[in-house]
Amino acid sequence: MDVQGTMKSVVVEPTPAALAARVADRFLSRLIARTRNGRIAHVCLTGGSMGGAVLAATADDPRVADIDWSLVHFWWGDERFVERDSADRNSLQSRTALLDRIPVPAENIHEVAAPSDGLTLDEAARAYADELARFGAKGEAWPSFAVCFLGVGPDGHIASLFPDRPEVTVTDVAALPVRDSPKPPSERVTLTRPVLNASKRVWLVLTGADKASALGLALAGASYAGVPAAGAKGRRRTVFFVDEAAAAEVSPDLIDRDY
Template sequence: MAARRVVVFPSSAELGPALAHLVTSRAEKAIASHGRFTLGLSGGSLVSMLSKELLALPQLDCSKWVVGFCDERLVSFDDPESTYGLYKSQLFSRVNIPDSGILTINSSLPVNECAEDYTCKLKEAFPDDDIPVFDLLLLGMGPDGHTCSLFPDHPLLKETKKTVAPISDSPKPPAQRVTMTLPVVNAARCVAFVSTGGSKAAILKEVLEGREGPAFPAARVVPATGELLWLFC
């Protein structure tokens, strides 16, 4: 893997534009290289920050973007817990990403079938890859060190075969979700963690420097050949 890069910003006012620049520069590079930009999104505070900063850019062109979700809650799209629903209202409805380029879950399915269905959608979107290789994944980290819907001490941390896995016992509600697995996360060309607020400072230190006992899920993100960035304030 390439060396990990950690960038600390004074506040979100500086982090936000840097995040937008990361996304657009990666998009430009990917489109020049292979004709499209594949982006994996996470929820939480990232939604409003990313949406605001991208919409502030002049002449933003998303026509060659393909967007997936690093994890998603098994709720209807109009539910405030739906990551897709939040991005649709704050970003997708205001830019030119084609509907065919937004890879959503089928929230009407039972959680196991939903994960299988999303696996098929990723296979269709990445027909040449045994494991989907995203140009950029944007991840968050919870106060317990979780990322995506991969929680501390959960069996899914050991998953090696599935691309997308169901989870029915999430310690953070809602309990039912689907999530990308570590093999997919670590196959990406670039993974960027985005973290704001001082409440996670202690856990962030342990993730970056290590701790006694099992590594936190976020610390298990180690791209095989891609870059790893930490952007926080």
């Protein structure tokens, strides 16, 4: 593994808006670098206010016209098992913020099934795993994401992998059904840790003083089972993009001022 993949760095901006612009800038730079020679880029998206803000800032950047979007595939780290037009749906937020504003082919947008598609929650998770397998890289049962965005909850959860729950330790499947989620809606589909950590770059984006403790624990190497964010790592880079409020407990030597 590239030694950078074992390191965690922190990028700090003063406000959520400035942070969204910084992440969007890095995101577009990575996509341009990845696709300029015709290479496919798989991207894993997240929900939440910052997930949407980053995508909206991406859509507003004129460099979106420099990307061949037929080479970019979009996935989600987790999805709420609700109808496609529900405000709780991560994919709806992503479509509104970015995907409906760029010329990405419909077949490049890989959504988790909704209840009205006629699948049960378990079937939706299996179907998503099967879809991932169609694009598996180097014999793997899933693609390696060029960039994997993750939000982090105050409890340290990522995707729908919540602390001290069985989903956190599953490694033999790509996607899992989640029931009785600690955070509503109660039914979800989530990617598992091996899929997330197969990503070239894992970018965790979080803001607010209520996230400071979770960020501190993740950087300190807390137990993955107790703080799932602590176990998130990219094969090339792992970066926490945070605002000043969330960075209250971050050691200055972890802050990357150049990335």
